[in-house]
Amino acid sequence: MVLLQVDYILGDNPLRMSYMVGYGSHYPKRIHHRASSLPSLSAHPARIGCKAGTKYFLSPNPNPNVLVGAVVGGPNITDAFPDSRPFFEESEPTTYINAPLVGLLGYFSAHP
Template identity: 55%
Template sequence: QDELLWAAVWLYIATGHQEYKAYIAGANNLGGVRQSLSWDDKFVGAQALVAKLILQGKLPNNGRHAEMRSNVESFLCNVVQHGDGRSGRLTPGGMLYLQPWSNLQDVTTAMFVLVTHADHLAAARASLQCGGVRLPPAQLVSFARSQVDYILGKNPMKMSYMVGVGKRYPLQPHHRGASLPSIRNNPGKISCGKGAQYFHRSAPNLNVIDGAIVGGPDNNDHYDDSRGNYQQGEPSTYTVAPIVGVLARLLHN
């Protein structure tokens, strides 16, 4: 249902066809207030797009549309620590923490939605209202910047969680291609069984997977740089992709 709703909003933006507008207004499941935006849960994305259309005056701020805007704004209030906490708490070092398995995937997607909605609010000369607290767009962008700074090294471990960036970063990401030698240095065939000897090495990966973001530290800001620690050390495209948009926004500022 999240995929269909997300698709309907994008198709309405692209075509303006009323059938897609009607689908959005009549959807049985709008997602409610989600905990995160992820590869397997797109409701927040659909809600953010509908909120944008409302702020632009292209959809009415009532009924199901208003409900979707309220949902995404409640999600963002939780993210910036002015809600009920369903979308994570800050670690002692200041990282948004939601889950032990690849937590940074939720951080980067949340920051992407945050800076995007901040710009939509700014264009409409509006702010995010979290109960009795009014948060201007600039404050939302500032929060996103703090999370990016954390990922890139401003944290208790003094480690960049983006591989290849800074003086200290994970040397043993849980990534098959990075842990094996390159074909240039080792042209012989490496069977699946022989790959184990590289996996269990305590030395750094033989290939530096530049730009990858690992899962990240735990709720006490601790990171165990071990190849077998897949919960913290596994990189993913769905962690890197959102931060590209966030960085573009911060650099634009």
């Protein structure tokens, strides 16, 4: 059962989408994560204040910085995934989502 859930997270689901950022060719591009949704210092060396970040947060463009390996909340109850920063329940990578997956993958790696 656990392997089926890992497979689902990595793309064996109705949308054929990996919910791990950067894994496969179809993954979330607009995640709810400040550092990955703002331009890098080399692209925008000036300070970006909290309120000034709103235009990046609301932008329909993909995040300029790919947070490879982060797992987002995933689809809603109808298996839809809006891939939009304001839908934080689906698009935010959190420690309580990522930590158990790291543990599971570590276990599977040690016990093939």
